[in-house]
Structure formats: structure tokens, C-alpha cells
Amino acid sequence: MLPLIAQVALDVPVPRLFDYVAPTLTSADVGRRVCVPFGRKEFIGVVLSLSRESAHPRDQLKTITAVLDDTPLLSAEILKLLRFCSDYYHYPLGATVLAALPTALRRAQTATLKTIDSWQLTTSGQTGGADLPQRAHAQRALFTLLQDGAAHTASELATASAGYRSTIKHWRELGWVTQLSQPAPLNAIPVNADIAPTLNAEQLQATNQISAALGKYQPFLLHGVTGSGKTEVYLHLVQAVLAQGGQVLILVPEINLTPQLTGVFRARFPAVEIATLNSGMADGERLHHWLAAVDGRARIVLGTRLAVFAPMPALALIIIDEEHDSSFYQQDGLRYAARDVAIMRAHQRSCPIVLGSATPALETWHNAQSGRYQRLSLTQRAIAAATLPQVRMIDQRTQKLTDGISPALATAIQRRLDTGQQSLIFINRRGYAPTLVCRACGWAAGCPRCSTRLVVHLRERQLRCHHCGYAERVPHACPDCGNLDISPSGLGTQRVEEGLQKQFPTARVLRIDRDSTRRKDSWPEMQQSIRRGEVDILVGTQLLAKGHDFPNLTLVGVVGADSALYSPDFRASERMFAQLMQVSGRAGRAQHPGEVLIQTEFVDHPLYLALQQHDYIGYARTLLNERRSAGFPPFIHQAVLRAEAPQLVEAIAFLNLAKAHAPVTSAVTVFDPTPATMARKANVERALLLVQSTNRRTLQQFLGMWMEDIYTLRASKLRWHLDVDPLEI
Ligand code: ADP
Ligand code: ZN
Ligand code: ZN
Numbered sequence: 226m227l228p229l230i231a232q233v234a235l236d237v238p239v240p241r242l243f244d245y246v247a248p249t250l251t252s253a254d255v256g257r258r259v260c261v262p263f264g265r266k267e268f269i270g271v272v273l274s275l276s277r278e279s280a281h282p283r284d285q286l287k288t289i290t291a292v293l294d295d296t297p298l299l300s301a302e303i304l305k306l307l308r309f310c311s312d313y314y315h316y317p318l319g320a321t322v323l324a325a326l327p328t329a330l331r332r333a334q335t336a337t338l339k340t341i342d343s344w345q346l347t348t349s350g351q352t353g354g355a356d357l358p359q360r361a362h363a364q365r366a367l368f369t370l371l372q373d374g375a376a377h378t379a380s381e382l383a384t385a386s387a388g389y390r391s392t393i394k395h396w397r398e399l400g401w402v403t404q405l406s407q408p409a410p411l412n413a414i415p416v417n418a419d420i421a422p423t424l425n426a427e428q429l430q431a432t433n434q435i436s437a438a439l440g441k442y443q444p445f446l447l448h449g450v451t452g453s454g455k456t457e458v459y460l461h462l463v464q465a466v467l468a469q470g471g472q473v474l475i476l477v478p479e480i481n482l483t484p485q486l487t488g489v490f491r492a493r494f495p496a497v498e499i500a501t502l503n504s505g506m507a508d509g510e511r512l513h514h515w516l517a518a519v520d521g522r523a524r525i526v527l528g529t530r531l532a533v534f535a536p537m538p539a540l541a542l543i544i545i546d547e548e549h550d551s552s553f554y555q556q557d558g559l560r561y562a563a564r565d566v567a568i569m570r571a572h573q574r575s576c577p578i579v580l581g582s583a584t585p586a587l588e589t590w591h592n593a594q595s596g597r598y599q600r601l602s603l604t605q606r607a608i609a610a611a612t613l614p615q616v617r618m619i620d621q622r623t624q625k626l627t628d629g630i631s632p633a634l635a636t637a638i639q640r641r642l643d644t645g646q647q648s649l650i651f652i653n654r655r656g657y658a659p660t661l662v663c664r665a666c667g668w669a670a671g672c673p674r675c676s677t678r679l680v681v682h683l684r685e686r687q688l689r690c691h692h693c694g695y696a697e698r699v700p701h702a703c704p705d706c707g708n709l710d711i712s713p714s715g716l717g718t719q720r721v722e723e724g725l726q727k728q729f730p731t732a733r734v735l736r737i738d739r740d741s742t743r744r745k746d747s748w749p750e751m752q753q754s755i756r757r758g759e760v761d762i763l764v765g766t767q768l769l770a771k772g773h774d775f776p777n778l779t780l781v782g783v784v785g786a787d788s789a790l791y792s793p794d795f796r797a798s799e800r801m802f803a804q805l806m807q808v809s810g811r812a813g814r815a816q817h818p819g820e821v822l823i824q825t826e827f828v829d830h831p832l833y834l835a836l837q838q839h840d841y842i843g844y845a846r847t848l849l850n851e852r853r854s855a856g857f858p859p860f861i862h863q864a865v866l867r868a869e870a871p872q873l874v875e876a877i878a879f880l881n882l883a884k885a886h887a888p889v890t891s892a893v894t895v896f897d898p899t900p901a902t903m904a905r906k907a908n909v910e911r912a913l914l915l916v917q918s919t920n921r922r923t924l925q926q927f928l929g930m931w932m933e934d935i936y937t938l939r940a941s942k943l944r945w946h947l948d949v950d951p952l953e954i
Pocket of ligand 2: 663665666667668703704705706707708
């Protein structure tokens, strides 16, 4: 019989698969990696199906050159999920499939679990060892260790006898020991086990409801105020799943949160292997953890958005912590929202999924209101003595600011210093100041490559672009008029840090932003030192807002937040409200009550009033009403076609051409192309075309037809991509 023909997924920007003759393959090989010739190169691909026929004449087909790995790495289940993603996001299937593999597997190397050798005494070793002469101390020590019959690793043997190597070699020749090779443990450093606290009534109720849904698809929104103990609910759920032999997938927003949360889970389940997956890991390390998820050895898989594609044979529960976080959106290549993909995965797998947040995304909240998701609430802080902080406004118009800090805020900081408590000043802008301006002629330092201002980084004496990485020295005079009186304008973390250090010379001030935490371990180290009480005042960006628990922190000051109130982005208020609620949630999480002071010029703004009342529900209602009447998501479904070219006119011309090819239907609105909010970025000019519909299915059908045409359009010197359910327009 003729060999089968494999349909192979390749990472190429063409929306189709490629046929190859597959002499040794059978239908059991779907999901396996293969090497194939493509053009003049070898590519790594994944077999998606096998058939007898091809649309191309058989003698024109090339043959698979190698089959990698012992078994398929991508299960039928994951391939189904990837097909869904490719369809829904209108991204080529081949590129989608390859994007789900860890980088190491996109190269032609065999996927093998890292192993570790160990040695075990045989029966003849047990008898032989008993006769070792008394004076052979080192050998006897080794024998004593091995006598328990368990396999021992090199490092264990070394503790008994430094020269264990030669002894073991000799004993193997005698047949006294056998050598075993086991998968290397994922978590090498031991932890101290902790003890589960008794759940409070609301936590118990949530845990019971979710556990009762194990084995079927059911999405839950766990809406719990900051400090209400959502993590404890997750831990109890994981306990329940582990008891049934299942695997749990936990998605977290930040690479920085993975070590912290991994620590929490390891302490609760010291005997369980936990795989961590995030883009900050070395390729080999990530591969090792990924394979442990694939072979089921890792019962818990904890990672950032990319972990949503990790194959898990016994997956029984998905948890998304801080589900509202924008880092669940992948912004290049396959542009997906990990939260939405996870919902689909739970649906296909028939397992429950828990979305946890104090400030759910409005889309999620809307789904909970309409009953598509079941809502579970934690309304109280978990630690009996802890209450939600008191939130007050400081009217900035009546106070003179010193480096952004009002006298009222300074007094509150001083009180914390006097009582040995910690303060956090939140300002969501890194650098010293957002711009450098000339007071004489109005010049402002702009990025030569982007349509944006350069940020002053005084410590490094640089002006930097936060969008493209461009940097130059701070000039001494205005390049336009020669005036020497040019000065930083506005506030950034460095400036606030410097100002606080001046006002409180003996206080220990620590700045936490992307600049100060760039080095790999610096943020975990900083967290430790905050916990040890080595810091009095923290100054930081939204990095600080996410999920941290610093028991001695009792004051949060918010500086320079007003600007977000007038952003053209319709999601700006939602994002700002969530951010401020989260950052407020850092205050008073243990025995001391917390206080939040917000400096603003708009003390009566509804956003601030809602914050003062800790009223997520009321503010969500307000925002959803606004969205409904303005026709914004979640009441409308959007997609954006984006084009990038050396000149804006080219990008616009392409989008006009694309618009001309749009299928005609009254159910989808196709807007005119417009320049992007930031029209120029890194010397590339950008434009976009928005399409929307009140019906998701209709929009999907439209996009399906439209994309087929768009792939055939000539687009020289131009890049384009489609963004479905875009986070920003
Ligand atoms: P969230 O993630 O909801 O903001 P955490 O899970 O960080 O809250 O919990 C806040 C604090 O409450 C933690 O210190 C946690 O150990 C503690 N905690 C949670 N549940 C309980 C409980 N049932 N009894 C006592 N303390 C609890
Ligand atoms: Zn000037
Ligand atoms: Zn730039």
C-alpha cells in the first residue's frame, strides 16, 4: 500500500497546511513533530492529520525527513484548542500550532526529560555489604546509607563518603548496586510545609460550589475583595483535585508573581511536583517543566498566559488569578486573550474554570450578571482583624505640592515613620519626569522615531523613549532656541523618590518600577527586604499593585492619577479604577487598619467616589451603562485590522484597499481607516481599520470571508495583522 500523506503545520505566514509523504507514519502519530524540507531549508513541523489523498500530484510531494520524539507531544485535545484559536483569531493554523510549543521544541532536538542518576542496593549487595570489614569506614558509611533499599542520588552518596564514585563503580561490577535514571525533580529546593487555615463561611461556600462542579464545564467568577483570601480558596480546590488524581492549571498575570505563588503552593503541597511556565525561564528549564506537564507528572502547572496551551492529560480544573489583568492579552504573533482561550479550553475539556479578581474585567462582570458565569463572592477580609482601608481625597488645588507630595500626604507618611509602619506611594509613570520642556519657546523633547515624548531619566542623565528604546543624553540647552533654562515637567517615580528622600532624610525609600527591577532576582529580593521591615517608604508603579501582601503596610498615597480620567481609550477608566482599587488593597491587610490618600483636582469624580465606597459593583454598573449607550464592548464585538508601513499614506492605502474587499453586509460596520493613536512607532507608521458587529457569530463569518481575500492582496513593504477583541484600538 502507498504511504500516507501527512498534513503538516509549519510556522509560515500562509493560512494553510503542507502535504508531505509520510512513509512510516500512522494515524497514531498525529501531534508528533517532524522535520521536513521547505524551500531550501529544513523546518520543524507538527503532523495535524494523515490521509490517502492530496490535492497535489503525489510525485511532486516531498517526503518527511525525520520523525522526532517517541510520542506525540501535542494531544488531540490541544490541537482542537489550537484549531479553535486559529479560526477565531484568523491566524494561520501552522503558526498557531508552532506558537504553542516551547522555543526549545521549535528546533530539531529530541524532547527528553532531564534525568538524574541514582543507585540502589541489590539483594546480593545487601548480603555482601554486611560482611564489609570494620576498618573500611567509608564503604561501611555508604552501605549504611544504601541499606534502606531506596535509590540515592550522587549528592546523597557524597554526604556519606566523599570517594563514593570508585566504591559505587566497584560495587556495580560486583552486582551489588544498580543504577537508575529518574526524571529530575522540578523543584529542587525544599520548603517548609504550612498548615491550612480553617476557611471562613464565604470561602467554604465558594470552595464547595466549585468542587461540586468538578467533572463538568462550569465557569465561575470568584469576586473577592482584596485580602479576602482567594488564594486560600484556590489551595483548597487544588487539594480536592489532587485527591481525585487530577491536574490543575493556574494562570497568573505576571512573571514576577510566579515564584511567590509557586512558593505558596509548594508549602501547602510539599510532595507534589509543580511545573512553572513563563517567558522569563531559560529554554531548557522551560522545556523540562513543559514536558512534566505533558507527561502528567506535574500535578500543578502554574504560569503566565502562554501556559494556557500546555498539554495536561489529567486536567481537571483551571484557575485564573487576577483575571482582569491586561497581561493575559498576547500582543504579537498569535494575538489572543488567555482568559478567553482558557474558557474555551475548559469548555472542550468539560472542567470547571475559576476567574478570580477583586475587580473583574467588565466583560467578565457582564457575563456573571447575565448568568453565563456563576458568581461567588468573598465580601470580607480573611484575617479577622483586617478591614478594608479608609479612602480619602486630598484636594490638590488647595495644597502646595513638593515634588508631587502634598502636606497632608507628608503628614500621613510621617505618622507611619513614627510608628514603624510602611507607606506606599503609587505613581504609574517610571523615570524622573514624563517630558523635558523649554520654558522660553515651548519645545518639548520628542522621540525622533515615534510620535511621542521622551521621558527624562535623570539618574542615568538620559532622555528615553518608553516605546522604542531610543535614548540620548539630556541636552544642556534648548536645541530650538538655545535657551539654557530647560527643565523636566511632570512627575515620575524617580522624582517622587528623590523628593521623599529630601523630605524624610532618615527614611529608607525604595523605588520599584521596571527600571529598578530589571535584574532577574532584584524584585524577589526587594520583596524580602520589604517583609523584613528594611524599607519605610515604597515608591512604585503598577508593579506594586498586583497581588502582594505586605502586612506592615498601612498607608497608600496615590499621586498623579488624574491624567487617566481624560484618556481617549474607552477602557481607561475601567483600568484605572481596577488599578487604584488593587493598589488600595495593599493597605491594612493585617492587624493595623489601612488608609488610602488620593491626591486629585477632581475630588467629586464618580470614579474616586466609588473608590471611596469600595463600590466595585456600583461603578461597574455605571461603566456598563455608559458602554451600552455608547455601543462599546461587551455590547459590541470588535476586530481591528492594523497596517504598518514606512509612510502613513501607504498604510492607509492598504486599509482602503482592504475595505474595498470587505464583504457587503449591513450586520457589520466597517469604519474608515485612521492613523493609530501613536501614529509612528520605531520609524514605522501605523494605521488601523475598525470593524464591529453586535453579533459575535456574524462578525466571525465576516472576518472569515474577508481574511481569505486579504491574504491575497499585494502588500509590499507593509505588514498587517488582525486583532480580534482588541484590548486597545
Ligand atoms: P486575596 O488574594 O483575596 O487578596 P490572600 O489570598 O492574599 O487574599 O489572603 C489575604 C490574607 O488572608 C493572607 O495572609 C492569607 O494567609 C489570609 N487568609 C486567607 N484565608 C484565611 C482564613 N480562612 N483564615 C485566616 N487567614 C486567612
Ligand atoms: Zn527653546
Ligand atoms: Zn521612540
